[in-house]
Amino acid sequence: MSASFDFEGRIVLVTGACGALGSAVCEAFDAAGATVCGTDVVDVESEDSLLDPGIVDFYGGDFTNEGDVERVVDSIADAHGRLDALANVAGTWKGGQPIDETSLEQFDLLFDVNLKTAFLASKHALPHLRETEGSIVSVSARSSLSGGEGDGPYRASKAGIRLLTETLAEENRGTVRANCVMPSVIDTSANREMMDPKEGWVDPADIARMFLVLCSDATSPTSGAAVPVYGEA
Incomplete structure (x- = not known):
C-alpha cells in the first residue's frame, strides 16, 4: 500500500536543513509540492552540506x-506571504562521559543546538503558523524516555x-498542531563511521515521510504526540 x-x-521551514535528516525532510516536502525554505549554520554550497541547493x-x-531566527522567519514570511509548517530538525549528539566528567561547554552545546533552536524557531514561527493553522514537528529521541x-x-x-512539544500543543490547541518524532540510531554515513551498522537502523527518508504525515490532514486530530520512528534499532 502506498500513500501520497x-x-x-x-x-x-526546515532547520538543520544541510544535515542527513534535514536534507531528507527537505527532499520529502519538495517531492510533495511544497515550497521548502531551509536554514542551517552550515552553508548550503559547502562540502559539509548534504542538501541539494536546487530544491530549497x-x-x-x-x-x-x-536575532538570526527572527531575521530568517520574517524574511520567509515577507517573501512568501505565509508559513504552513515548521520542521525543527537541527540537532547534535555528544556523549561518552558521566555527569561529573561532562564539561559545561558540552552541556551548553547540547541544550543550545537540540532545544534552544526548537524553542526559538517555534516562538517566532507561531504567529505565522496560527494564521494558516499550521504544524510544528520536532525531533526528540528514543533515549529521552529514560x-x-x-x-x-x-x-x-x-x-x-x-x-516543549506538549506545551506548544496545549497552548495552541485548535490552531497549531505540534508533534515530535523519536528516532534511535539513524542510518547516516556519520553514524556508520562511528559505529558498526545494524540492520535495524532507519533510513532518514523513512523518518522524513513521518514529517509529511504529521503535517498533513491525515493526522488533523493529532497534537502533542511523540511518535516512535526507530523501527528495530
Missing part, C-alpha cells in the same frame, strides 16, 4: 541566536523537546 501527499502552495530557498542562520550512562545531557535535551 500534496503540499502544493504550502510553505515549509536557503536562508543561512544560527538558530541559537534569536536515563542512561554517558549521554545524560543529550537525553535531557531531547526530553525537553517532548515537553
Whole structure:
C-alpha cells in the first residue's frame, strides 16, 4: 500500500536543513509540492552540506541566536506571504562521559543546538503558523524516555523537546498542531563511521515521510504526540 501527499502552495521551514535528516525532510516536502525554505549554520554550497541547493530557498542562520531566527522567519514570511509548517530538525549528539566528567561547554552545546533552536524557531514561527493553522514537528529521541550512562545531557535535551512539544500543543490547541518524532540510531554515513551498522537502523527518508504525515490532514486530530520512528534499532 502506498500513500501520497500534496503540499502544493504550502510553505515549509526546515532547520538543520544541510544535515542527513534535514536534507531528507527537505527532499520529502519538495517531492510533495511544497515550497521548502531551509536554514542551517552550515552553508548550503559547502562540502559539509548534504542538501541539494536546487530544491530549497536557503536562508543561512544560527538558530541559537534569536536575532538570526527572527531575521530568517520574517524574511520567509515577507517573501512568501505565509508559513504552513515548521520542521525543527537541527540537532547534535555528544556523549561518552558521566555527569561529573561532562564539561559545561558540552552541556551548553547540547541544550543550545537540540532545544534552544526548537524553542526559538517555534516562538517566532507561531504567529505565522496560527494564521494558516499550521504544524510544528520536532525531533526528540528514543533515549529521552529514560536515563542512561554517558549521554545524560543529550537525553535531557531531547526530553525537553517532548515537553516543549506538549506545551506548544496545549497552548495552541485548535490552531497549531505540534508533534515530535523519536528516532534511535539513524542510518547516516556519520553514524556508520562511528559505529558498526545494524540492520535495524532507519533510513532518514523513512523518518522524513513521518514529517509529511504529521503535517498533513491525515493526522488533523493529532497534537502533542511523540511518535516512535526507530523501527528495530
